[in-house]
Amino acid sequence: MNDTPLHLAVALDGAGWHPAAWRSQETPGALFTAAYWADLVTEAERGLLDFVTFEDSLGVQSAAPHRPDDRTDQVRGSLDAVLIAAFVAPLTTHIGLIPTVNVTHTEPFHVAVGIATLDHAAKGRAGWRPQIAPRAADATHFGRRSTPQLTDDDIRDSELIAKRLRPLFAEATEVVEVTRRLWDSWEDDAEIRDTATGRFIDRDKLHHIDFAGEYFSVRGPSITPRPPQGQPVIASVAHASTPYEFAARGCDVVFVTPFDRAGAKAILAQVDEAVEGAGRDLVERPLRRFAEVVVFLDDEPGAAARRKERLDTLNGAEYTSDAAIFTGTPGELADLLLDWRTTGLDGFRLRPGAVPQDLTAITRRLVPELRQRGAFRTEYGPGTLRDRLGLPAPRNRYARGD
Amino acid sequence: MTKQIHLAAQLPAIHNVTVWSDPRSTSQIAVDNFVHLARTAERGKFDFFFLAEGLRVREHKGHFYDLDVVGRPDNLTMLSTVAAVTRHLGVAATVNATFNEPYEVARRLATLDHLSGGRAAWNVVTSFDAFTGENFRRGGFLAEADRYTRAAEFLATARELWDSWADDDVQADPASGRFVPSEAGRFAHRGEHFDISGRFTTPRSPQGHPVIIQAGESPAGRDFAASDAEVVFSKYNRLDEARAFYQDVKGRLARYGRSPDDLRIMPTATVVVADTDAEAAAYADEITRAQVSPQTAIAHLEAVWGRDLSAYDPDGPLPDIDPESESLVLKGHSVFRTGRAETARRWRALAEERGLSIRELVIEVHGGQTFVGSPRTVADAVDHFVQSGGADGFVFAAHLTPGGLDDFVDRVVPLLQEKGALRRDYTGTTLRHHLGLPPLPRTQRTSGNTKEAS
Structure with missing residues (x-):
């Protein structure tokens, strides 16, 4: 068995991933307040988790991935994920903060500067999950372009989805490239404060990035000095070959969605293939692989499944997900995670079914369980989020002569 | 009230x-x-x-x-x-x-x-x-x-x-x-x-x-x-x-x-605060001179003149050559974009009237501390x-x-x-x-x- 400790992250989304989860909250609707997010992230930090992610979208939530709905019985409405992450940054010390940011309707320059600023605000704990817009309806919020409309048939097959959205992934690849160049566009020692010559910066250590791609061009440099991590962590969710290729080209972490151990193995083989296809050197640029699991956790055997059923009844349908759904005890989940990781996974991004109970079950019950088995850290080490994930200090592509 | x-x-x-x-x-x-x-x-x-x-x-x-x-x-x-x-x-x-x-x-x-x-x-x-x-x-x-x-x-x-x-x-x-x-x-x-x-x-x-x-x-x-x-x-x-x-x-x-x-x-x-008015005035002067270094004075002059003036002495008189009003040498700065010919006329007149050097002039128009x-x-x-x-x-x-x-x-x-x-x-x-x-x-x-x- 692999004796490096497991990496563990939590995906925060509204009241939890079950659409009826808000109905079991003490103060339903509190999710639009700062205190709500501060409490969740400090709880995750108490559990010594690697990082939290924040879901986001430039459209109102929907039960369908490809078109809006008019449901009134589920959480609708959200806050900007980067600003939530920036708000919790000074209230936490160690935990990584990875907001989702749309790349289809946003300006790459703004995204790069926003994440660089988050990394300054969090002193080296920022990441970014680029996300394309899978819903054509969101494009009318901007009125600048149209995007492919997926059909009910398309969404049954993740390969079909990816095929239809391939141009958006190609564009997203350019956004990631531009972002990485902008983060490098200031060398670490660009600020010199040379009082003798009156120069604040060494102007040769700022760089135009002169990106001209198929979809857009950006001149640079960034307006924000290089972030503390140099390159904040980029993570993406992937269900099919095109997104595996996207991750293999530009991401540091990929979240995959197997339904069992064999599935994990098969998916990792596909990821390996994509990495090879991209010609990526994994020693210089490692790619951390996390599996996603939706979790309902209770100590008493059977209780978690019953809790999920109650939520299903409230929701009027059984909850299904793009990721595996686990109901059971913390011990059983620890078994599953340690079993799946033998396929070569570096860690897991757990999606709590209902917040806060499934989050506290992770931090206060699952974590001690894993720790007992020697599979999870007992304290945070020093360093940045990149350090924690074992990602080497990135070389600045524009730096000369070191 | x-x-x-x-x-x-x-x-x-x-x-x-x-x-x-x-x-x-x-x-x-x-x-x-x-x-x-x-x-x-x-x-x-x-x-x-x-x-x-x-x-x-x-x-x-x-x-x-x-x-x-x-x-x-x-x-x-x-x-x-x-x-x-x-x-x-x-x-x-x-x-x-x-x-x-x-x-x-x-x-x-x-x-x-x-x-x-x-x-x-x-x-x-x-x-x-x-x-x-x-x-x-x-x-x-x-x-x-x-x-x-x-x-x-x-x-x-x-x-x-x-x-x-x-x-x-x-x-x-x-x-x-x-x-x-x-x-x-x-x-x-x-x-x-x-x-x-x-x-x-x-x-x-x-x-x-x-x-x-x-x-x-x-x-x-x-x-x-x-x-x-x-x-x-x-x-x-x-x-x-x-x-x-x-x-x-x-x-x-x-x-x-x-x-x-x-x-x-x-x-x-x-705002510049010190124990006495005199100390504050001296400190304000020092701040203003630091804000308008000799290099900054020349750069601001170049921004208005639209041409390279690096050969000029910041402690000497304003250049007698005319501004090139079409050429923009300082880009991305909101202050020096328009009306530069008029600004140059005004600066010259002010410098001549008071006998100001380049740097003294730029300090003067900079306005000092409020x-x-x-x-x-x-x-x-x-x-x-x-x-x-x-x-x-x-x-x-x-x-x-x-x-x-x-x-x-x-x-x-x-x-x-x-x-x-x-x-x-x-x-x-x-x-x-x-x-x-x-x-x-x-x-x-x-x-x-x-x-x-x-």
């Missing part, structure tokens, strides 16, 4: 206000410095903390301009961090209406207002600058004539988005199972600049709309402010010209059915300026980061409080309340009604 003074603090990352050569001036990007300055402002019972915006590193004669502080954060992101470590202080950001879309900006500002519990403000600006446009996928720029129509429609559209959720749309009632009505967030806007529709993601925030700030000085800008803004920034910090501006802008409000008290006018100002003196002198001057109708308060830009306002807050603020001109403590939680603005009326959703921009 004594008029209440409204104060704001700005972290001045660019231009030459920051004296980075002073060892007490530390990082312009470290989060701890933003937190320090914001907490100082909150200790001084300021209304808000303001961060401007820059979207392109300035270039001078084909190189990055290296004489001033360079580099700044994304302001809304940093202000969200600042909001987490303050309780009452407003948080205000400049956000450009040219290189952004209403949906995204309205959403980020509504989020900041939620997270801060009702403390957000937005300084609406537009840019017509192709140089900055090179950083954006939309590229290009705006015709100068379209600036205010775009800004006005951008703001109107943002207001429609903020009004697309009624105050009580988040019902979240577990008993009935109803979280929101299906119409919550629905909007449609068809206008000259924006044709958008759908559903807005963010419920109505504590202030309803963030406080709107404007900084235009042209007649069109003044009208935009009088019709739609709640705070106006101005550059007029000499009492005579400030009074004229104040009267003009306040006089325009009635035309839009508003009262003079619905708008706060706040010039940008600097309020200089002992704590008592500064308190009296600040109070007099406001009580005599020059302003409702000031935005203070400090020459040192992050400690530049410490002296003012520790030594001058208590005197203003003694005069009854500045609150001793906050009496409300929202920025609108601090500014003495009426709360927005509760809103019924405006969803679905297509609004035609006029």
Whole structure:
């Protein structure tokens, strides 16, 4: 068995991933307040988790991935994920903060500067999950372009989805490239404060990035000095070959969605293939692989499944997900995670079914369980989020002569 | 009754206000410095903390301009961090209406207002600058004539988005199972600049709309402010010209059915405090000379002349060659863009009349520090300026980061409080309340009604 400790992250989304989860909250609707997010992230930090992610979208939530709905019985409405992450940054010390940011309707320059600023605000704990817009309806919020409309048939097959959205992934690849160049566009020692010559910066250590791609061009440099991590962590969710290729080209972490151990193995083989296809050197640029699991956790055997059923009844349908759904005890989940990781996974991004109970079950019950088995850290080490994930200090592509 | 003074603090990352050569001036990007300055402002019972915006590193004669502080954060992101470590202080950001879309900006500002519990403000600006446009996928720029129509429609559209959720749309009632009505967030806007529709993601925030700030000085800008803004920034910090501006802008409000008290006018100002007036004057002189180094003097002259003047002695006379008014050597700087031939004429005349060297001239036109003196002198001057109708308060830009306002807050603020001109403590939680603005009326959703921009 692999004796490096497991990496563990939590995906925060509204009241939890079950659409009826808000109905079991003490103060339903509190999710639009700062205190709500501060409490969740400090709880995750108490559990010594690697990082939290924040879901986001430039459209109102929907039960369908490809078109809006008019449901009134589920959480609708959200806050900007980067600003939530920036708000919790000074209230936490160690935990990584990875907001989702749309790349289809946003300006790459703004995204790069926003994440660089988050990394300054969090002193080296920022990441970014680029996300394309899978819903054509969101494009009318901007009125600048149209995007492919997926059909009910398309969404049954993740390969079909990816095929239809391939141009958006190609564009997203350019956004990631531009972002990485902008983060490098200031060398670490660009600020010199040379009082003798009156120069604040060494102007040769700022760089135009002169990106001209198929979809857009950006001149640079960034307006924000290089972030503390140099390159904040980029993570993406992937269900099919095109997104595996996207991750293999530009991401540091990929979240995959197997339904069992064999599935994990098969998916990792596909990821390996994509990495090879991209010609990526994994020693210089490692790619951390996390599996996603939706979790309902209770100590008493059977209780978690019953809790999920109650939520299903409230929701009027059984909850299904793009990721595996686990109901059971913390011990059983620890078994599953340690079993799946033998396929070569570096860690897991757990999606709590209902917040806060499934989050506290992770931090206060699952974590001690894993720790007992020697599979999870007992304290945070020093360093940045990149350090924690074992990602080497990135070389600045524009730096000369070191 | 004594008029209440409204104060704001700005972290001045660019231009030459920051004296980075002073060892007490530390990082312009470290989060701890933003937190320090914001907490100082909150200790001084300021209304808000303001961060401007820059979207392109300035270039001078084909190189990055290296004489001033360079580099700044994304302001809304940093202000969200600042909001987490303050309780009452407003948080205000400049956000450009040219290189952004209403949906995204309205959403980020509504989020900041939620997270801060009702403390957000937005300084609406537009840019017509192709140089900055090179950083954006939309590229290009705006015709100068379209600036205010775009800004006005951008703001109107943002207001429609903020009004697309009624105050009580988040019902979240577990008993009935109803979280929101299906119409919550629905909007449609068809206008000259924006044709958008759908559903807005963010419920109505504590202030309803963030406080709107404007900084235009042209007649069109003044009208935009009088019709739609709640705070106006101005550059007029000499009492005579400030009074004229104040009267003009306040006089325009009635035309839009508003009262003079619905708008706060706040010039940008600097302050130098020392034990005695004489010490403060000497220190102010030193600051001004540091802000206008010999290199900076030449660079500003080149910006106006539109040509390389590096061979000239900063301590010598102005060049006798004429400016090249078509050539722009300093790009991305808002001050030296237009009217340069006229500026050059004025500078020459002034230098000849007073016998000033290049550097002395640039120091002279730079204007020096606004309020200089002992704590008592500064308190009296600040109070007099406001009580005599020059302003409702000031935005203070400090020459040192992050400690530049410490002296003012520790030594001058208590005197203003003694005069009854500045609150001793906050009496409300929202920025609108601090500014003495009426709360927005509760809103019924405006969803679905297509609004035609006029």
